[in-house]
Each structure stands twice: as C-alpha cells, then as structure tokens.
Amino acid sequence: MQRRNFLGQSAGIAALAMLTPWRATATTSARTIIIGGGFGGATCARYLRLLDPGLAVTLIESDAAFVTCPFSNLVLAGMRTVDEITHTYARLRASAITVIHDTATAIDADNRRVALASGKQLDYDRLIVAPGIALKFDAVPGYDTAAAELMPHAWKAGAQTLLLRRQLEAMNDGGVVVIAAPANPFRCPPGPYERASLIAHYLKQHKPRSKILILDTKDKFSKQSLFQQGWNALYPGMIEWVAGSAGGLVERVEAASRTLVTESGFTEHRADVVNFIPPQEAGQIAQQAELTDASGWCPVNQLSFESLRIPGIHVLGDAAIAGAMPKSGFSANSQAKVCAAAIVAALRGDPIPEASYANTCYSLVGPDYGISVSAVYALTDSAIAAVKGAGGLSPSDADPAFRAREAAYARGWYSSITADTWG
Amino acid sequence: MHNLVQCLLFIGLLSIGTGKAVQADDLRGFVLASSCVSCHGDASPNGAGIPAIVGRDAAFIADALKNFRSGARVSTIMQRLARGYDDAEVELIAAWLAKTQSTIVRP
Numbered sequence: 001m002q003r004r005n006f007l008g009q010s011a012g013i014a015a016l017a018m019l020t021p022w023r024a025t026a027t028t029s030a031r032t033i034i035i036g037g038g039f040g041g042a043t044c045a046r047y048l049r050l051l052d053p054g055l056a057v058t059l060i061e062s063d064a065a066f067v068t069c070p071f072s073n074l075v076l077a078g079m080r081t082v083d084e085i086t087h088t089y090a091r092l093r094a095s096a097i098t099v100i101h102d103t104a105t106a107i108d109a110d111n112r113r114v115a116l117a118s119g120k121q122l123d124y125d126r127l128i129v130a131p132g133i134a135l136k137f138d139a140v141p142g143y144d145t146a147a148a149e150l151m152p153h154a155w156k157a158g159a160q161t162l163l164l165r166r167q168l169e170a171m172n173d174g175g176v177v178v179i180a181a182p183a184n185p186f187r188c189p190p191g192p193y194e195r196a197s198l199i200a201h202y203l204k205q206h207k208p209r210s211k212i213l214i215l216d217t218k219d220k221f222s223k224q225s226l227f228q229q230g231w232n233a234l235y236p237g238m239i240e241w242v243a244g245s246a247g248g249l250v251e252r253v254e255a256a257s258r259t260l261v262t263e264s265g266f267t268e269h270r271a272d273v274v275n276f277i278p279p280q281e282a283g284q285i286a287q288q289a290e291l292t293d294a295s296g297w298c299p300v301n302q303l304s305f306e307s308l309r310i311p312g313i314h315v316l317g318d319a320a321i322a323g324a325m326p327k328s329g330f331s332a333n334s335q336a337k338v339c340a341a342a343i344v345a346a347l348r349g350d351p352i353p354e355a356s357y358a359n360t361c362y363s364l365v366g367p368d369y370g371i372s373v374s375a376v377y378a379l380t381d382s383a384i385a386a387v388k389g390a391g392g393l394s395p396s397d398a399d400p401a402f403r404a405r406e407a408a409y410a411r412g413w414y415s416s417i418t419a420d421t422w423g
Numbered sequence: 424m425h426n427l428v429q430c431l432l433f434i435g436l437l438s439i440g441t442g443k444a445v446q447a448d449d450l451r452g453f454v455l456a457s458s459c460v461s462c463h464g465d466a467s468p469n470g471a472g473i474p475a476i477v478g479r480d481a482a483f484i485a486d487a488l489k490n491f492r493s494g495a496r497v498s499t500i501m502q503r504l505a506r507g508y509d510d511a512e513v514e515l516i517a518a519w520l521a522k523t524q525s526t527i528v529r530p
Contacts, residue, residue, distance in 0.1 A: 050445075051453070052445070091527065094528040330461055337454065337458075344450070353450040355454060356454050357458070358504070360462060372500055374503050390504065392503050409462070412471025412472060412473035413471075416463060419464060423528060423529075
C-alpha cells in the first residue's frame with residue numbers, strides 16, 4: 001500500500017509537470033465547455049460546478065434528452081419503457097450549468113474556440129470532449145446505415161432499441177435471433193451477453209421454441225462463466241455462443257435477407273431477427289478534431305484526462321484510452337470526477353490530487369438473477385491499473401438469494417448513477 | 424485515526440453541496456469517496472437495498488469498510504471493493520462522506 005501511494009504521488013507530480021500552462025485568465029471564473037451530455041460529460045459538468053461554483057460551465061449536447069445504453073436491454077425484454085431510461089437536462093440547468101442543444105462541428109484549439117452547427121462560436125479556457133462512440137459502418141461489408149434499419153445495432157439507445165424490440169415482438173415462435181458481437185475494445189463488454197440473456201427471458205415467456213445464436217468475433221467474453229452458468233439455469237438449450245475461432249466471426253452481411261456470412265463463405269446464417277453490433281471508434285467530433293490516434297481512440301494523460309495530442313482539451317469516457325478501465329457508463333462517471341478535480345486544482349495552481357477510479361458492471365441474466373464484475377483502479381507509473389487483491393467477479397457458487405440481491409442492486413445502481421450524472 | 428476525522432469535522436472543512444468551493448486538501452477525499460456515490464446515491468436510500476451513506480457518521484463508515492475488507496461483515500460486492508483501499512484511504516472516504524450533503528438541485 002505504501003508503495004502504491006508513493007507511486008501515485010510521483011505519477012501525480014509527473015503528470016502535473018506535463019500539464020500544459022493554463023491561460024493567465026484561467027482563474028476560478030474560467031470558462032469550461034463540455035461536448036457531450038452522456039455519463040462522462042454530464043457528470044463532469046455537474047462536479048466542476050459543485051467543486052468550484054465560480055466556474056462557468058457550458059454543456060453542449062445534440063439531443064434534448066439522453067437515453068442510456070445501460071438498462072436498454074431491459075427495454076428489449078419489455079421490463080422497462082424507453083421513458084424510464086431517458087434523462088433530461090433540467091436538473092443540470094437548475095444547478096446553473098448552461099446547457100445548449102446544438103452540435104459541435106469543429107474545434108479551433110489554437111484560439112480555444114468551439115464551432116457549433118447553428119453557426120455560433122464559443123470560447124473556452126478548458127474543453128472537455130465526451131462524445132462516446134461512433135459505429136464503424138464501413139468495417140464489415142454489407143453493414144451500412146441502411147442495413148442498420150433492417151439489422152439494428154441498438155448500441156446507441158433510443159430509436160434503434162425500439163426498432164429491435166418491435167422486430168422481436170413481430171417474430172414468430174420458433175424463430176432464430178442472431179446477435180453478432182464485435183472485437184475488443186468496444187462499449188460495454190458484458191452488454192451483448194446481458195442482451196442475449198434478457199431477450200431469452202422475453203422469448204421463454206412468449207415464444208419458447210425460439211433460439212438465440214451469438215456469433216462472436218472473440219474467443220472469450222466478460223463474465224463468461226457466470227453468464228453461461230446462468231443460461232444453463234434459466235434458459236437451458238436456448239442460447240448458443242460461437243467463438244470467433246470456431247466460426248463466429250462474421251465476414252459479410254446481406255441485410256435484405258437477414259443473412260450473416262462466416263468461415264470464408266462456407267456458412268450462411270439466415271435469421272429472423274439480427275442484432276448486429278459493429279466495431280466502434282471514438283465519437284465523430286474526436287475524430288474530426290484529430291484527438292484520436294491510429295487505434296481510433298483518444299490517448300490521454302491518465303491523471304487529468306488531458307489529450308496527449310492537443311493541449312487544453314480533455315477526453316473522457318468511451319472515447320478515451322484509460323488503461324485497464326472498460327468502456328462503461330460507470331467508468332465514464334468515475335473518470336469525469338477525477339478529471340473535474342484535476343481541472344479545478346490546476347486552475348488554482350494547486351497540485352492535482354492522486355487519482356482513484358472505480359467500475360462496477362452489473363448484468364441481469366434474468367429479472368431476479370444478477371451478476372457483477374468490479375474493480376478499484378489507481379495510477380501506477382503511467383497507466384490506470386486495477387488495485388491488486390480487490391474487485392473481481394460474483395462468486396460462481398452463489399445461491400439464488402445472492403443472485404437476487406445482485407439483481408436488486410443492479411436496479412439500485414441504475415437509480416443512483418443516473419441521479420449522480422444528470423442530477 | 425478517528426480523532427483525526429473528528430478534528431477535521433470540528434474545524435469545519437467544506438464539502439460539496441454547500442455552495443462553496445472545495446479546497447485543495449479535500450480534493451483527494453472527494454476523488455476517493457465520489458466512487459461510492461455512483462451506487463449508493465446522493466443522500467436518501469434508493470429503494471433497492473443499497474443503503475444511503477452520504478452524511479453518515481465517519482466512524483460508522485470507516486468501521487463498515489474495514490469489516491467488509493476483512494470479511495467480518497458478509498456482503499455481495501462490498502468486500503471486493505473495500506479491499507481496494509488502505510487504512511488512510513478509508514479514513515479519507517469516511518471523513519468526506521460524513522461532511523457531504525445532498526448535491527441534487529431540483530428545478
């Protein structure tokens with residue numbers, strides 16, 4: 001523990017030395033602008049304001065309200081409505097945060113200015129970019145934006161979630177649902193497998209002769225043994241998972257006939273409903289502003305989340321490369337607090353506080369069957385790493401009461417983190 | 424260590440939700456404890472069995488974390504998380520949570 005503290009502090013000092021100089025005008029009345037009102041951006045806006053009420057905080061978000069990817073799988077299963085996973089910006093506004101519904105189209109880093117689709121220009125002292133993911137429609141032949149209307153990705157919640165829900169409702173009993181899962185890294189590593197679980201929950205009640213086939217790009221996945229144990233317990237024989245090296249890798253799709261082609265064309269999977277989750281990269285404005293590297297994601301200082309490519313701009317959440325942290329709403333929320341503290345400290349000329357980050361991902365295998373993976377993270381040398389001996393998976397030998405408690409806690413987590421993010 | 428916690432409370436260091444800026448010495452406590460709020464929520468119980476911890480007595484929080492960490496107190500997830508913090512960090516978390524108020528502003 002002593003050693004970790006020492007490393008944390010020395011990393012903190014190193015990171016402080018690397019921070020770009022603040023503008024002379026950057027006092028506690030500095031102008032901070034956040035692009036993107038999801039888990040990372042909205043949390044950062046809220047906590048900048050709470051940590052220093054003198055700061056001018058402006059949040060730019062295209063949509064009037066945010067529909068969360070967490071719990072969108074419950075919408076697919078008919079367990080929640082979209083309204084119940086939609087969050088407005090009213091409470092952020094009530095906290096004296098300026099919320100502008102517009103789209104950032106360009107960043108002029110030299111003059112510290114953001115251009116908006118409306119033609120408006122906004123000056124900043126510090127800019128936080130939290131754009132989430134962009135879907136790579138060009139990556140798998142046949143899967144373009146038109147194909148997404150036939151084979152929904154539903155990996156950005158809202159209209160796509162409802163489209164997939166309608167397709168599941170329209171499917172006949174005995175139908176086949178294919179979920180195609182991408183390679184790492186991608187948003188919400190356990191998400192495709194929770195989705196398979198909750199679609200199975202719906203089908204078991206309404207269309208019990210149906211099957212779910214998961215065609216995976218990967219050879220293993222998050223919480224794999226816990227998911228497979230739960231599938232055997234709740235939905236025996238209903239869900240089949242195919243590893244990438246065993247023929248799961250989808251090489252091409254034909255959207256009109258809902259066909260997925262694998263194994264160099266030797267196998268064609270024709271499905272009744274296809275949920276195709278394409279590979280991903282940092283959100284569009286991060287690409288456009290050249291905050292990304294060759295990986296398609298944004299390299300950042302792991303203490304302040306300041307871009308390693310463009311000074312004065314911080315990148316948070318799914319778009320950022322954050323060591324061992326997964327791309328999750330919880331990670332984005334955690335990073336946003338560390339980033340807000342770093343910005344407030346640096347604006348005052350104070351040392352950046354030693355970082356601590358956390359992530360807990362609950363997944364529902366069924367309405368009363370929850371599993372989790374968690375970690376506490378610290379900064380070691382230059383990367384965010386899980387604190388050894390902490391975190392980990394739900395036990396494999398837990399009894400039904402334990403799984404039910406974790407399912408209840410998943411609902412409690414959703415309630416708490418959405419309030420922590422949007423007020 | 425509890426004396427230190429009480430001392431910090433006595434001299435009235437400011438936390439969030441007061442309308443005042445958080446000072447440099449408190450930012451580490453904020454960074455550590457803000458992870459707890461993501462699940463435990465702001466102030467009131469969230470109805471799913473995750474207890475409220477904001478504004479609770481510092482000694483209560485510190486003891487709970489240490490008992491989760493040792494396994495003396497049975498839990499689903501807290502013993503996994505509590506093992507991520509050493510004694511000094513536990514005291515900072517407890518001190519921060521004890522002096523924090525609700526931060527939600529309703530329109």
